[in-house]
Structure formats: C-alpha cells, structure tokens
Amino acid sequence: MARPKSSQHELRRDEILDVAAQCFADRSYAAASMNDIAAACGTSKARLYHYYESKEAILYDLLDRYTQRLLAIIGQVEATAQRRSLDDRAAVHELVRVFLEEYEHSATRHIALLHDTKFLSDTQRDLILDRQRDIVAAVTRFLRRAYPKRMDSRNQTAVTMMLFGMINWTFTWLRPGGPMSYAQFAEEVIGMLERGLDGAAA
Template sequence: MPRGRSATYADQHEAILAHAAELFAARGYPGTSMNEVAMACGLTKPALYHYVRDKEALLLQICQQHIARLQALVASVQAQGLLGEAQLRALILAFVRAYADAQGEHRVLTEDVRFLGEAERSVVLDGQRQVVAAFADAVAQVRPALAAASLHKPLTMLLFGMINWMFTWLQPDGPLTHDDMAPVVADLFVGGLLALQTPALQASA
C-alpha cells in the first residue's frame, strides 16, 4: 500500500508556501533558487520536492492560494447581505486588512504571475477577474449610472491600484497600520465615487 501523508503534511506545506512567498517577494522569482527555499524552510532539497514538484508549481500554488483567500473574503462579505455603499465599504475594509498578513503573497501575485506558463497564468488571472467583478458590481450598486457609462470596472481597477501598491510605502514598523488605513481608503474611494462627475456620466443620465 502507498504510504499516506503525515498529520503535519498540510502544516509543512503551508509553511513552505509562506517562506517561498517571502523569498520571491524579497528577491524576485527568477532570483530565488529552490535551494534557498529549502534552507528557509529548514528542509533538504529532496525533502522540499516531497511537497512541491518544481519552482513553477510552487509559484502557482502561492498565487492560487492567495486568490482563493481573496475569493473567500468576497464570499464572506456577500454572505452578510449588505447592499450598496455598506457592501463596498465592507469589501474594501476586508481586503486592506487582509493584505497586512499577506504582503509577500500579494507581491508575488502582482509581480511574478508573468513567469507562469500560459495555461497556469490563465487560471490565476481568471480568479483575479472574479474578484474584480465582485468589486465592480458593488461599485455599480452604489452608482448604477457608472455601469451605464462603462466606468464601474475602470474605477474598480483604480481602487485596486490604490490597495495593491500599499506595500511599497506602508511599512510594518511605520506609524500607520493596515487597520489604520482601511477606513481611510474606504472613505476616500466611496467619497470620490459619490462626488464623481464626468461627461460620460452626464451622457448616460
């Protein structure tokens, strides 16, 4: 009979993904070797390959796991039955706060997904599109005219631009935390959304 996985397999696998994400985020995917990942995890290289096939598979698993967490956040907010501005604010708060504990994974998803093969990259991007679509729907709920003017998705991308690059300036040991900034981002985006006036909106009114 084939030998089953140990009780600690899942925990070790999670630790490998976390250590690899930190290394990829700090050094870049091309600049990180599997030897370095193994050393960071306290494993031999052969032992590392017991958990992951190769470096590309490791990158894919990091991206897929992070996307799955973001999708779970969306589902959790949607399950609250919130509508309009309340739902959009809840989504923004949840995502900004979640990024505090996933900065390595998020940076890998932002910068290193391009190193995946076409099929694998497509899987990850499909997951990202689902998350973006949920936010775009929430934006359209707040101001339905935005969807009519084809602005709800571009505005959603502007919001993600604001959130996605916070890791470049919001330092873990700085005076502000993700918890501090989450309501600021929500107020800034929702307030701007409600005040937005453009020719496209006027034409769709």
C-alpha cells in the same frame, strides 16, 4: 490505493509557501532557487522535493491558494452583508476593510501575484488570470450596486481599477507599525470613495 495526505503534510506545505513567498519577495522569483527555499525552511533540497517537484510548482500553488482566498473573502463579505442587513455602500466599505486586512498579512503573496504570474505555464497562468478577472468583476458588482449613479458601462472598469490602484500597492509603502495602520488606511480609502464618487456625480 494511495495513502491520503495527512493534515501535517498540508501544514508543512503552508509553511513552505510562506517561506517561498518571502524568498521570492526578497530575491525575486527568477533569482530564488530551490536551494534558497530549502535553506530558508531549514531543510534539505531533497526533503523540499518531497513536497514540491519544482520552484514553478511552488509558485503555482502559492498563487492558486491566494487567488482562491481572495475570492473566498468576497463570498464571506457578501454573506456578512446579508446576515447583518448591510446596505450596498456598507458592503463595499466592509469589502475594503477585509481586503486590506488580508493584504496586511499576505504582502509577500500579493507581490508574487502582481509580479510573478508571468513565470507560470500558459495553462496555469490562464487559470490565475481568470481568477483575477473574477475578483475584478465581483468588486465591480459591489461598486455598481453601491454607486449606481456613478457607475455605467463607460467608466465602471476605470472606477474599479481606481479602487484597486489605491489598495493593491500598499506593500510598497504601508508598513505595519508605521504612522498609519492598514485599518486606518482602509477608512481613508472608504472616505475617498464616499467623497470622491459622490462629489464627481454632483
């Protein structure tokens, strides 16, 4: 019988993923090597192979965990909305805030999701892309409930992707400690949703 992995083993994998995501962001996935990741982790390549069999395995675990995390956030917001009896618009606002809070602390993972999914095997890529579609579909449901007069079958994809367009690329320009925080930007996005969607429907 195989011995179960310890919590320390999983903690070490988390640390490796943090370092690898930074390496991929700094060097690009294609340019980063297992030697680079091992050096950044302060360990040997042989020790790194104890946790991951290849750079591709690291990338897949990174994106697998991250997309599961984003789906979990959606579930958490739905539960919070029910527990706090939030109306549909307040639920969307909460979703924007929590997504941007996550993005602030997961910028390198988000870069990998947007740039490096193409390097996965076909089966792995399909799974990650399916998760991304599930995320988009869930956000569409939030928006459709919050803005029923504005969202219809003709424009709901465009409106959902407009929202993602506002928040998905913050890692390129929104810096922690800069003139605007992620929390402040979340309120700007919420204000744009309220004024823009209401104004367009008027």
